[in-house]
Amino acid sequence: MIDWKQRSGTELAPELVAEYQLSPITAKLFSLRGINTAPKLDFWLNANETDLASPSLMHDLDKAVERINRAIDEGEKITIYGDYDADGITATSIMVETLGILGADVHYFIPDRFKDGYGPNMEAYQRIVANGTKLIITVDNGITGLDEVAYANSQQVDTIITDHHKFQAELPDSYAIVHCNYPGQDYPFDDYCGAGVAYTISRALMQDSMPELLELAMIGTIGDMVKVSGEGHIIVKRGLEIINQTERPGLRALIKNAGLKIGQINETDIGFNVAPRLNAVGRLANASLAVELLLCENDEEAQTIADQVEKLNEERKDLTMRVYQSCLKQIKRNGWQSKNTLVIYDPDFHEGVLGLVANKIVEEVHKPTIILTKNEAGLVKGSGRTLPGFNVFDALNPLKEDYLVKFGGHDFACGLSMEADKISPFRAAFEASFKGTKELPTKYYDFELPLAGLSLETITDIETAGPFGTDNVQPIFSISQPEIASCFYMGQEKNHIRLTVAKNGGNLEVVGFNQKDLTRVLLTYLDQLFIQLGKNSYRKQVKLQGILTGISFTAPAVSLTTPVVDLRHEKYVMGFADSYLLFDKQNQTLASSMYGLDPAKIMPISDYDGKGEMAVLLDVPHNQKELDEALTKDYGQLYLRFLLDRLPVQSIPAKSAFAAVLRYVYQHPGLTIDDFRQVARFLGLAYNSVLFILRVFFELNFIRLDQDKIMGVKNPPTRPLTASKYFLGVSAQVNFAQELRQMASSKLLMYVNQQLRLH
Template sequence: MKWKQRNAEPLDPNLIQEYQLSPIAAKLFSLRGINTAEKLDFWFNSSEEDLADPSLMHDLDKAVERINQAIDRGEKITIYGDYDADGITSTAIMVETLSILGADIHYFIPNRFKEGYGPNLDNYKKIVADGTKLIITVDNGVTGVDEVAYAKTEGVDTIITDHHTFQEKVPDSYALVHCNYPGQTYPFDDYCGAGVAYTLCRKLMEDPLPELLDLVMIGTIGDMVKVSGEGHIIVKRGLEIFNHTDRPGLRALVKNAGLKLGNLDETDIGFNISPRLNATGRLDNASLAVELLLADDEFEAKELADKIEELNNKRREFTQEVYESCLNQVKINNWQRSNTLVLYDSNFHEGVLGLVANKIATTLHKPTLVLTKNDQGDVKGSGRSGKNFNLFNALNPLKNLFTKFGGHDFACGLSMTEDKIPELREKLESGFHVEQESAEEYDFELNLKDLSLDTLEQINQVGPFGTDNPKPVFSVSNFQIKNFIRMGQEKNHIRFNAVKEDGSL
């Protein structure tokens, strides 16, 4: 692995003094381009009051007008969500807000195994037949050309709120609210689905709605969108509100995760809270998680959280099983030297394909697709890649091989027939090219003599960390290793002291 040190001009000493920055924090801020009084002030002092005018987002005012019309007329509104943490929180945000406004509000989360991700014509037909007059999508919708067209012929309007990549055809919806719509003037372009839904709700309520930021923050971290710009406000303020949340569902979830409210950070959300919400959609129906977030009774919340905990434990087991099977496929087929991986087994559990693809891509440093076959005979899969390979762009020209396809730059989902797998494997491999030199970046050499618990406080001043504000990586060189021991049931973890001069880690 190649390592490259980040470089930047040092911060102005006057700024260091004004903001009382330690040498470590000052260096980290400079390396992230947060190097002016305006930027530092935003980092430390910005709040939801500083978010841009929602009306700048494409079609947002048009969407608000139609929603208010539906509420006034008593029309049935259905939120069409998604089964991951972002889709779950997006759904809860919209349902909670529209309930306050007195709407006749309902929600629908597709089943991963029966209906798959995103718009589905049969689902739209059921929703329309059930009397819905307005469909609002959250965290999906931009691929729903046929579904939106059908609803329109039945006199049902669709408002799409989404953040996923546009494809050739765009649905003819009543309104299309999207954080990255070409030519719009909204200044932040990397919200998750929950962020877009929250922006719409801010306008509906004419209020910054801080009470929703805990949910928006979970969606933001779960979907790995930017935590810079407005994303910084969402995650920073969302964590503050989360740590004092009165939501019975979140409190029960935190307790079952073995955590305590008060000082939870983005890592706790990313590794303990989001996976539990995701587990519902991976193994069951994600409506269970929406119910949890909307629960206002502690007993009900505990029952729901306990069910989710059981699902999360099963999710861990399935993930490990599929991961080990994938590694075995690579070994048996001598794919260690391949640039890309397409791994298939009809017995893989569909709910953990994305998790395993990410784990394989991270471990073996190769763009990876993991596929399985569902009960209907369709092959479904998830793909992940590193920052040096745009997986979406690589697969988009191969769309003729798929019955369904969508995603982001480095993550995707697809459906196809089994006979097309060899062609997909061959074309993905032959079309592989590194788009940029792959090198991991580190910040600077850490002096072990100065290391203390206070060092962590200094580092955390530059957080919360995530996409576009990477967690710091430090170099320690020319040290001695002492007290080296192997740990864990399989002795596959290690612990040691790194000792240099008068300091140790």
């Protein structure tokens, strides 16, 4: 769940609205973004590249320009050391193109994600130096290259570091460090991407504003998600204007293959279509191909390279989906649904898509997730993503000494590597690091959207406050107490929803992607829809459309007279209740993270002493006695969900499964508990089912542990499975949970209401 809050701001003076001819929606958006004075409005609406600050204000920039010009004058070989993402690709292209215009002997090197890794690499520096380079210029990396720069210095090769990433405790002994966020520098903008820094150097080298490079700097800015406010606003706004008239053969071919039209490209197209295609090259091949595309001057050659890029992008999408589906199967097979965190490993996963897949898994299961694979050298490498409220960098940083070979990242993402034998203990340590979220994440919306009078002109009004991105987010509007005039589920899997929303004489079509859990039953509980506005083009018709970004629920007045509501078959948890009650306190952190519920509202039912509240039974009681005790409480309204459990298995394995596991133990003595992960796959069983069977066998004395090795007992006693108290106890819990979840609604409601009336 999200804690939605409305933005506030100082209203624009009427004379400003009149002077700049602003519509009411545009004026309101500017006021909520603090653009509320004549100078601020003038900058936002009229500033261009000539208004950018002097490059000389950036740390060491003049020193870098002096060294580059000397290298050009003396005919020294210069190598640009780039990076394999969209920012590094565009930054490299900017620097190579600029130095080429100046007549430099310029070359470039893009690290291979799989062979060289991210950033400075000693072997790469050694090859570059051996090839006769006298000046190395890094773009979008280098600030951590202490040893690499020291090596270059020892070979009388100068380095110029141009970067925007976080500083380490010690800086490289480079000839110059050009960094947009260098402490104490006078440059007024501190959040350029690598391409933005490269563009600033180009301006200084050329003594010109170099507008023809802005389209490249814009792609890097959006691709790297740095600020699009301040000077970032000029870069993106002017870059979009230029790319919509671009004569670059490479960009024209890339745009054509992406199904976009020059003249109609916006920041969303760059973020979702252009930058991902450049990124795809570095994910699956060497990103030098993408640099070739951007620097290409021939239409036919550009189309050939763009077709290769398109093929890689399609392969990237296919690989992402295959790894994603495999991860979902692992989660189910291993019984990890009740885990707070996920560490998923397969040596056959493609390293290039791990971060994309981790992000998709987090969106699907709402758990911090790390996806791992093994590279050709035998090292396990991975990427992690998290959800709001859990800082993955802070969680993993204390673990790096014991488990990790390399580690880096920030609040929401990380990259790491480890030895294969560390995976299991690392998985346990990461799970233990999860303490739950302490509060709901906050998101802001702009204002209540009046549906009457909306038109395509409204989009133009909104776009005046753009381009949108980091630090100038796409406007989000509220529609309170909407009337749902129609509801339709779309897509091959019916996982998208299209609503016609009506209010006060106006209506709007709203599309919700991946909202298959938002059923018609839940639509009656809608309180607010949070949407972004856009255009839907279909069969040469263009119409206004809302894109669903959030929902707030409330109990409808008609349901408040119903003391007990059965929502067992709904997957969506709506978040409007006063209390969420748990029979098993172990589910507390899981309930908060998985369903985004306010942790302050979640409690063990044994601690609940509310009076007349709206309460939810969120997990499954272990037995009927627990349920009956819960029904002695004083509720104003009770919702039945029974979504979570801590059952060792969801169903008791068949006798044939018990026989197969026991036979395998006797045929393969000496395996560890963890070895049975692979055994479970071989036997076609879920791992938690195998663990359940092994525990029953331990109790029955069919197997034993010998220094963590599982061995068969010679001449075991002949005993039925029902002689195991663990087997009987779990069977009773499983049967009760299944009955509670599958019981007819009328029967369950009759029982619950009857029990409540007794008290």
